[in-house]
Amino acid sequence: MSVTELAPADVWRNRIYSGGWKTGGAGTIAVTEKATGIEIGSVGAASAADVSAAAAIATEAQRAWAATPGPQRGDVLREVARLLQEHREEIARQIVRETGSIRPKGYLEVKLAIREILEGAALASQSTGVITTSDVRERHSVARRVPMGVVGVITPWNSPLILAARAIAPALATGNAVLLKPDPQTPVSGGILYACLLEIAGLPEGLFHVLPGGAETGDALVRDPQVNMISFTGSTRVGQAIGSVAGGLLKRANLELGGKNPYIVLDDVDVEAAASAGAWGSFLHQGQVCMAAGRHLVQESIADAYIESLVRRTSALTVGDPFKGDFHLGPIINERQAENVDRIVADSVSKGAKILAGGSRDGLFFKPTVMVDVVPGMPVFDEEIFGPVAAVTVFKDDDEAVSLANQNRYGLVAAVASSNLRRAQRIADRLHAGIVHINDQTILHEVFGPMGGVGLSGNGHNYSTLTNADQFTEWQWVTTRDDLPAYPF
Ligand code: NAD
Numbered sequence: 001m002s003v004t005e006l007a008p009a010d011v012w013r014n015r016i017y018s019g020g021w022k023t024g025g026a027g028t029i030a031v032t033e034k035a036t037g038i039e040i041g042s043v044g045a046a047s048a049a050d051v052s053a054a055a056a057i058a059t060e061a062q063r064a065w066a067a068t069p070g071p072q073r074g075d076v077l078r079e080v081a082r083l084l085q086e087h088r089e090e091i092a093r094q095i096v097r098e099t100g101s102i103r104p105k106g107y108l109e110v111k112l113a114i115r116e117i118l119e120g121a122a123l124a125s126q127s128t129g130v131i132t133t134s135d136v137r138e139r140h141s142v143a144r145r146v147p148m149g150v151v152g153v154i155t156p157w158n159s160p161l162i163l164a165a166r167a168i169a170p171a172l173a174t175g176n177a178v179l180l181k182p183d184p185q186t187p188v189s190g191g192i193l194y195a196c197l198l199e200i201a202g203l204p205e206g207l208f209h210v211l212p213g214g215a216e217t218g219d220a221l222v223r224d225p226q227v228n229m230i231s232f233t234g235s236t237r238v239g240q241a242i243g244s245v246a247g248g249l250l251k252r253a254n255l256e257l258g259g260k261n262p263y264i265v266l267d268d269v270d271v272e273a274a275a276s277a278g279a280w281g282s283f284l285h286q287g288q289v290c291m292a293a294g295r296h297l298v299q300e301s302i303a304d305a306y307i308e309s310l311v312r313r314t315s316a317l318t319v320g321d322p323f324k325g326d327f328h329l330g331p332i333i334n335e336r337q338a339e340n341v342d343r344i345v346a347d348s349v350s351k352g353a354k355i356l357a358g359g360s361r362d363g364l365f366f367k368p369t370v371m372v373d374v375v376p377g378m379p380v381f382d383e384e385i386f387g388p389v390a391a392v393t394v395f396k397d398d399d400e401a402v403s404l405a406n407q408n409r410y411g412l413v414a415a416v417a418s419s420n421l422r423r424a425q426r427i428a429d430r431l432h433a434g435i436v437h438i439n440d441q442t443i444l445h446e447v448f449g450p451m452g453g454v455g456l457s458g459n460g461h462n463y464s465t466l467t468n469a470d471q472f473t474e475w476q477w478v479t480t481r482d483d484l485p486a487y488p489f
Pocket of ligand 1: 154156157158159163182215216218235236239242257289291
């Protein structure tokens with residue numbers, strides 16, 4: 001099955017992309033449609049030897065790329081954005097089939113990926129340094145940003161197109177080579193597609209590699225001495241493992257990890273609007289979003305009305321194969337993940353939580369679920385679920401809302417809904433989170449806002465137009481004099 005005429009299946013079938021299309025040393029990976037399980041393609045799997053060979057090619061190619069005028073690097077990426085726009089329909093359909101996301105999410109992902117790429121391209125035209133002052137008149141002193149070299153990008157399956165775009169575009173724009181390891185569940189929309197697009201857009205050979213594979217391939221990428229930096233998006237467990245290996249190797253690792261994001265609803269809010277936002281925050285993409293509203297913290301006096309509205313809205317949602325119809329929710333990514341949602345729901349019920357909507361599944365199709373009487377210590381309060389579960393906890397006053405919100409070691413996003421902006425801001429000021437939204441739910445993505453978490457959600461390296469130039473480069477101090485100075489010996 002071809003993604004588009006730009007990415008015909010006979011080009012990439014059973015192949016990795018590394019100095020051209022080739023057979024991977026670790027066999028092949030079946031690409032499946034998540035709603036049905038049917039095979040829709042097959043890509044190559046990269047071995048550790050493939051990673052090492054790719055890194056050697058990339059190291060060589062990167063020198064010439066770094067010396068290429070910035071605007072020309074940007075032009076290649078602008079052409080990728082144009083191609084994505086031209087072929088957005090087919091690409092969105094591939095995302096729907098490969099990730100199980102509903103159609104609007106597929107289209108949104110293409111749109112956001114285009115924006116990431118265009119803004120990444122713009123970095124290539126920015127100034128790269130400053131003339132610093134010096135204590136010595138004869139010394140001309142410059143501080144400039146230089147590319148990291150070879151950047152290893154490791155991405156998850158939930159939003160594969162956009163999470164790859166947000167790293168590969170700024171990395172290439174600032175003069176780096178990229179080794180991309182997409183998740184084995186989404187190797188086409190998370191990787192193969194970019195190989196096709198960048199090749200057509202005219203990226204010089206050897207600069208970009210797609211190395212599908214699982215933990216072993218990712219581990220080889222992190223450890224390879226020719227890879228200078230790792231940009232990782234994924235779970236906290238894997239992020240911690242990568243962070244510790246990269247730390248030992250003194251290698252920069254940007255870690256964007258999980259979340260258990262509080263959505264605080266104050267008693268002065270429009271309850272219907274707040275419940276609608278809360279439902280979106282918990283059920284978009286079946287809750288499989290790092291920024292999902294993991295905990296609805298609702299003030300006591302409006303709790304009954306909020307829960308009634310949330311349950312009513314939840315019960316009206318439809319679940320089914322998103323490639324075949326306009327459903328609100330598609331399938332959970334795989335059986336193991338669905339079983340984890342089962343466990344979290346059942347364990348929480350055994351500890352006193354109640355299910356007011358959903359709570360069961362038909363295969364991978366989990367009904368959107370509302371749970372109430374949720375308190376800290378229950379898995380549904382403490383753990384990232386990555387499933388369509390809205391967990392409601394009731395609080396009395398603003399101090400308790402803050403205390404509950406911060407009673408979690410994640411710190412990705414927090415949101416506060418209130419008609420009193422000063423009150424909402426005072427609460428927001430006390431929240432432990434890399435991102436805070438007032439009068440919105442938790443899932444917002446813009447390349448302009450620094451995206452990154454604190455605590456178990458990441459190590460504070462944000463992706464955004466504000467931060468990307470620094471993230472993918474490092475300082476170099478360069479001094480120049482007309483002549484060698486005289487020294488005492
Ligand atoms: P995961 O950590 O299991 O996998 C992510 C990637 O890491 C995959 O490509 C996987 O193959 C690779 N990997 C696994 N073990 C590895 C190892 N030992 N060394 C190197 N690479 C390894 O995550 P997932 O289940 O695919 O994705 C869901 C998680 O991602 C959730 O926790 C979610 O919150 C998080 N996420 C975070 C953000 C963010 O921006 N903060 C965005 C999306 C998803």
